[in-house]
Every structure is written in C-alpha cells, then in structure tokens.
Amino acid sequence: MNLTSLHIPYALPTVLLVIALSLKLPTFVRAWRDPDVRATTLLLLLAAAVFLSVAPASIHKLNTTTGVPNIAAPWTYSLLTAFCGSCLTMVITWREEPSPRRSRRIRRVWTIYTGIILGLWCTFALADVPSERIYDLDTYYASEPWMREHILLYLFAHMVSALVAAYMIWKWISKVRASWLKAGLVFLQAGYAFGLVFDVAKLTAISARWTGTNWDDLSTKVAPPFAILDATLVGIGFILPVLGPFLQKWPREQATYWILRPLARTVRHVAPSSARARVGRLAPLDLRLVQRQTHIHDALLRLAPHIDYTLYHAAHSTASNRYSTAKARGLAGAVTISAAVQSYRQETPRDTNQQPAQLSPDITEHINDISRAMHRPRLVDSLRQRVTHTERATTHA
Template identity: 30%
Template sequence: MAIFNLIYLSCGIVGLLLLAYKIRALRSSWGSPRVVALISTVFFSAFAVLFAAPANITWINWTSGVPNFAALLVYSLVVCFAGAAFALVIYWRYPATQAWQRVRLIVVSYSTIVAAMVVLFFKSEVGEERQVDFDTYYATQPTIAVFLFIYFVATMVGCGGQAYHCWQGSRDEAISARRWLRLGLRWYCAAALFPMAFAVIKLFVLLMDWAGERSFDVLSTAAPLMASLSMFPLVIAMALPVFGPRRPSPSLWVRRWRTYFALRPLHRALVHVNPGIVLVAPGKFLNPHHRVRRQIIELNDWRWALTPYFDLSVGEAATCLARQASLPTDELAAVVEAAQLRAAGSSDGRARAPERRPASVIVDGTDLAAEHDRWVRISRAYQHSPIVDAAVAGAARVEAAGGMD
C-alpha cells in the first residue's frame, strides 16, 4: 500500500501544481473555450490521480458513508478527463465554430456516460469495500460489468482521440516548422497513451474475467499505476511550448562561447581606454550570452572614445591594400576598422590631438547576430591581418618622417 500511496500522491501533487500554474497563467483568458478545456483536462487528471491513492480512497469512503464510493468518484473523473482531453485537441486542430460542433457531441456523450455510471453503481450490490481490486472482485456482477465496460471504452476512445489528433497535428506543415509546439503535441500524444494503455489492459482483464479466466487479474491491479504516470509527460507537454522557446539551445550556447573567445583579444587590447566600464554581473560569470553582450557594449563604448583619434591616412591605406587583395566588402570594412583602432589605441595615437576626422562611421548593431559577426571580423583582423600591420606601420613611418622634418 505504501508504494501505491507514494506514486499516486506524488503524481497528484504534481498535477495540482500544474493546475495552479495554469490557472494563474491563463486567468486573463478564461472566456476562451480552449482555456476551459485545458484547465478541465488538468483538473480532472490531477484529482483522479490524487483520489486514487489508497489512503484517500479510505477517507472518501468513510466520509461519504458509501462503500466503494471512491471508485465511482475516481472513475467518473477519469472519464471526464478523457472527454476534456479529447475536446481540447479538437479545439487545437479546428476553428472554434467548427470545433464546437464536435465538442458538443463529446460533452453530451461523456456527460451521459458519467450519468449512466452513477445509476449503474447505485443499482449494484457493492457493500464490501475493495480499495485495490474493485474491478476484478465485482467484474461478474452484471451492473458493475456494464459500469466497468463503458468506463474503459470511454477512456480508451477519449485518450485514443487525443493521441491521434496530437500526432496528426504535430505533422501538419504549419506546426512542424515550430519546433517546440511540435514537440509539445508529441508529448501530449505520449501522455494520452498511458491512460489508453490502462483502459486496454483493464478491458482485456474484464473480458477474461467474464470468460472465467482469473490469471490476468494481477494486470488489473498494476494498470492504474501506469495511468498515473501520464502526469509527467502531461507536465512536459504543457511546459515545452511555453518555456522551450525561452531556453537557449546548446548549439547557441557553444556559439556564444566561441564568439566570446574570438572577441577576447581585441577586448583586452582596448581595455585600457576605459577599464572602469568592464562589468560581469553577479552570477553571470559562466553565462556566455551575458559575457558577449557586455563585450559588445564595452567595445562599442571604447570605439566611440577612440573615434576622435582615428587617422584618415590609416583608413585610406588599409582601404587601398584591402582592395588590392580583393577582400569582400564586410572583410574590407573590418580591416579598415581594425587598423583605425590599432592606430588610435596606441600611446602615440592617444597623445596626438584629435585634428583628423574619423575615417569611417560606426555601425549600430541593430541586428544582434550581425553585430557579433562584425566585431568578430574586426577582432580577427586586429590580431592577424597583414593589411592592418602594413597600414599602421606605414602611417607610423610617415608620421616619424614628418616629425624629423
């Protein structure tokens, strides 16, 4: 019993937490039929699993004063869950007006099934309380047999419809292009397969019991544990479309570190311009997105500080050499910028009065990826380009010759 309590209560608590989160997150959209179907799906699944714990079964039966009343309550919640989940995926796949025509049939059908289960239960002789083996113990009682049959079939049809529509929806062209939504639908499909398998196993055992074969009864006892585990893929399915797009991909994380180390030499070469603005926020030391963002901010700030010291002759020399080398436009711009930064960042350049105008105009990084790429090209040219070396050295020779005159 302890293991049953642990599993059911754990899964039920997870469901209640998910329910609380969804109610809070969707409170502004309560008029939407989709939201009602979503909240209903989580509500029925959470309480069905929670009330299925043997400890809660005992309390429900004692409180109600009706032996085995917990079986009626839990089974009704499971049927409602199957209907709500089926209705939810219909709302996802079709426009609201078209979906309501199908959902209305689901609501009427599953409400009728629950009502029939209530009538059949109270028409039955179930005076002996059975916490774990209610199905197999009363399987051959005619009214309970019908009660169980419609319960299993309704659950199987509802969860099967959920699985089918989720899988088909994940293959739609418009959805398959949206990775996290596609994955979310497939996890919804997985969540439906657990209670569906539960219903199939239970129905098989029920048919065997009708045939007088009792050797499969142990499957009936274990099957509900499988159904309760559907709570975990359900949580994943609901979380993926919301949190998945906010989660940086591993490949992007690696690319950001590569960008950081590509910019690091240039960052170190220019830090003397204004070291006071260098900042790493607390707790962000190992966050490559933050580190690269700070590098770009600081490099742009130092670039602006050095702009008055840019030497027109350095820019012209670098441009001429880059064109002779047939460099592409973006590489040419990076070489010219790197040469200007190299010359302006030197001690001689900082000592010189800002008499010359800038050779180029700074480009604002309106596109973050383009800004990263631009600074990486500048950093590499600053370190490795022979054109930058030649342009800066040529300007230094000209200035030295002018100083001797």
C-alpha cells in the same frame, strides 16, 4: 500491503500538475473568457484531481467519510471520464481554428462524456457492492450486475478517447512546425499508447474472471503503472505547448529585468513626459519589463538636453584602453547618463546651439550594457573622475 504503499507513485505527477496549474492560474484570472485558456485550465485541474483521487489512501478516505462502500469508484471514474473528454476537446482546440464547426464538435464531445458520467452514477446506484475494494474492485465485481456495466463503461470511454485522440494527432502531427507543440504531441501519443495497455490489461483480467480464471494481477499490478504513465505523459503533452514558450522566455525576461534595475533606479527621479501607469509587483513579468523599458526610454528622452556626448567619447576612449568593447561602451554610457541626471537635477542643460536635443544610438542601442556597468557604481565614479580630471588638465594646458 498498507494504504500508503502505493501512494508515493501518484505524488510526483500530482505535484507537477499542481505547479503547472499554479503557473497557469494568473493567466486564467486575467483571461478567463478566452475558451482556450479555460480549456487548458480545466484540463490541468481535472488531471490533478484524478491523481489526487486514485491514490489508495484517498479512495479509502472518501469511502469512510461518506459511509458508502466504494463510492470512490464513480467519483474517480467520473473524473477520469471528464479528463478524457477534456483531452479530446483540447486536441480539437489545437487542431482547428475558432469556428462554429469547432464549437459544435466540442459541444458534442462534452454531451457524450456528460452522458457517460451520468451512466456511471446510475449503474453504481443500481449495483450491489457492499464490500469495500480498494485495489481489486474491477475484478472482484466483474460479474456483479450493473457494476459490470459500470466498469466496462469507464474502460471503453477511456479506450475510445485514447484511440480517437491518437488518430487525430497522428493525422495532424506531420503538419505541425512549432517545436513545443510537436514535442507535446509526441508525449501525448506515448501517453495514449500506455493508456491502451492499461485498458487491455484491465479488460483481459475482467474477461478472465468471466471464464472463471484468476488473472487479477493484470488489473492490480500490471495496469496501475501504465495508468500513471498514461496520465503523466498526457499531462506533460498538454502542458509543454502551453508552458514551454513561457519557461523559455521567462529566464531571458527575468535576466533583462534584473539587468535594467540599476539604470531604472538611476533615472527614477526624472519626471515622465506623461502619467505613468501603475503596475504592481504581482503583475506579469513581461508587463513589468515593458513598463521598466518604457520608463527608461521616456527618462532618456527627458535627459537628452543634458547628455554630453563629448564626455561619452572621452569616457569611452579611456575605458577602451582597459576593458572589452561592450564593457567600455557600457561604462561610457553609465558615466554620461549619471552626469546627465545630475545636470537635470540642477536644471543646467548643455548648450546645443538652439538645435533640438537628440539621443545618440551610442546610448539607445546599448541600454543593457549601460545598466550592467551601473551594477558597479564605484567603477563608474572612478572613470568619471578620471575623465573629468583629464578634461580639466587639458583645458588649463
């Protein structure tokens, strides 16, 4: 069996975790002081690091690069232990409101798991493991003094974290109403169940070695797939509540942002009533959408003295004979706003009989329909010319 034959199963979850981490990174940069954001980012980072490290090719590379046989063991097990601690703190963070009690519990978890990581390095330093073992280290050195303790330490730390987290989730899940969070908790429970199967398979194989029996296949062939399922499902469980609402909201915001583009371009030369905040293209989508909506609303307020509602009703009446209600409404608004922009540029507001100009709901409540119509400028120009020609014919008559 070559070193790359078991590498592929680790690739997909690694890619998914890296994508999730990249999506979360802008939030971390903006709000790194938020403990919840830091906890989520750390968890994703540790999960990705675990998958990168446990691939057989990565284990061999680390061993050969450092020149220390099996140094990948404490490195990988330390990352796994830190990931277990991060999972526990994340569950605590979700379950409890910010409080001194929650902070104390999180500090206690990290104190315990930091001690376990120090124990892993100390036991490895005391052990005699000269022969590199990539696939069967746990069983090959199951009876080696200090390496035995090293292996049992990481396995029991993993098992205890899975049991404690599963217990906390089981007591809490019935009280959860948020759909994304509940889905995440279901994935977590499934992941921890597979993790316990991994632990049991490993411990059974190690115990068999102590009695002189060779059940190494439990450790080398049965346990690894359950470990992959465990880490993948746990990763998904923590990602869903965080990225689920974002992914649900992002397509709608992206569609609205794209829909409003023609209207925003039409009114872009209308001077704002106040200095406009500069928002770059790399700013979050929701912030850019709010800026676009604000700019459009502000421009329409400036255009109010130039909006001719007689033109709007005439255009709506003409368009209604050929198009649906929403499309006719959008075309009428597009014709009216285009004419208002032209009037604004020429500085020729319509006569309002000294009454303050106001925006009609016909305009303000159908911005998206109006902007959709502006995606077809030829149709808007054609309708405007038709309405103008009709008005002129009526006037001359």
